[in-house]
Amino acid sequence: MQRRMIAPCFMDDTLECLRRHNVEVEPLLASVGLPPVISEPISAEQYGALWHAVAQAMDDEFFGEGARPMRAGSFALLCQALLTTETLEHALRRGLRFLRAVLDDPHGELTVGDGLAEIRLSDSGPLRSAFAYRTFWIIVHGVNCWLVGRRLPIRWVDFKCSIPPTGSDYRLFFGAPVRFDQPESRLVFDAEFLKLPVIRDACALREFLRKAPANILVRYRHDEGLSAAIRGRLHATAPASWPSFERLAAGMRMQAPTLRRRLQSEGQSYRSIKDEMRRALAMEALLNGSRSVADLAADIGFSEPSAFHRAFHKWTGKSPALFRREASSEVDACDNASAN
Structure with missing residues (x-):
């Protein structure tokens, strides 16, 4: 392990x-x-x-x-x-x-x-x-x-x-x-x-406390579990070529219902994983690049810039342009903090 x-x-x-x-x-x-x-x-x-x-x-x-x-x-x-x-x-x-x-x-x-x-x-x-x-x-x-x-x-x-x-x-x-x-x-x-129902009991608590806080620091991070394995597969492929859920399940040698059920147990779905990754790719590009919003939208798998604008506002509550300005300010602040 x-x-x-x-x-x-x-x-x-x-x-x-x-x-x-x-x-x-x-x-x-x-x-x-x-x-x-x-x-x-x-x-x-x-x-x-x-x-x-x-x-x-x-x-x-x-x-x-x-x-x-x-x-x-x-x-x-x-x-x-x-x-x-x-x-x-x-x-x-x-x-x-x-x-x-x-x-x-x-x-x-x-x-x-x-x-x-x-x-x-x-x-x-x-x-x-x-x-x-x-x-x-x-x-x-x-x-x-x-x-x-x-x-x-x-x-x-x-x-x-x-x-x-x-x-x-x-x-x-x-x-x-x-x-x-x-x-x-x-x-x-x-x-x-x-x-969601609370499912733990006193016996589970004893085991949990024995391993705390190490278990809460890593077990529930976004980069652990089956969803992390799916992210790894998607990272290796351009967003426009990401597989359908059925193709993904076949590639992971699972039945689609089994994969869906296991993702649900982690509080995830294939759609939410793709949304999270597109959001992260968009944020990274806006933070570190100068590509136009239209080009960026195409890069992360949106057919129309308007669809990307709607999705990005849903993710962050901001337009891509506003996020880029605020992100640039954060980088400047981080550089100043490091220098001091």
Whole structure:
């Protein structure tokens, strides 16, 4: 089985956070068998061991990034509190109340409308780091996915703070458009998932906690599972030549109903995967290239530029031209942050 790894840029965020809170990093790294300088990916298990070491050293499972410390053992209590909920919506609302009681700030509120579920973060204190908001999303979304036993695709993620030097990794991690310098921090997904039943019990919780947080860092990333294998196949082919679902299933030596059922268990469909990939290709081209929107639309498999405009606005809430301008501003901000 392929070992699941944590990128160095994620570690950079973590270590920068610890130094900001005057934590001696080198002894903690040594205590879990990690070198003082990390330039290569480490295993999720190694990062999990570091997370536990930090939580014990700081008595804070939120790395000092909340208004109050999330005392060691709070994560386990959160999960236990959610086992008696019936649906994802029930669990999410209870979990957000729990985290508000523990952290005070930042705290989240669920709003539902127009087919979307949005977790909006509020904070009465100063603006926090991207690492703080990302950690909040990892805890909330990772536990949610575990409770219902499937990955929940994210539509987009907004950060109120400015883009960090590792901003490109944020897009990779969430597998969705990520925007910085927004009016509020929020994570958005399809509201239909709120009806999913909670399927875990106390026995499953013991196993989950034994492997946490390594399991939520990698298991529910967008680049894990069967959908990742499909993305790999599509990446090797021009979008205009992507196979039909039946041809894809045959190429993967599966019956079409079996493939459809397994994708559904991951919270995906072939259409959603293609949409996610077209969205990512479009964002990459708008961020790094100068091709016209008409040419770009043809490149990613749209027969008409107008169809691409409609799809892109549905994906991001913006026109391609506006996204390109904002993306260019993000790159400039990232370059300035790196230089400083």
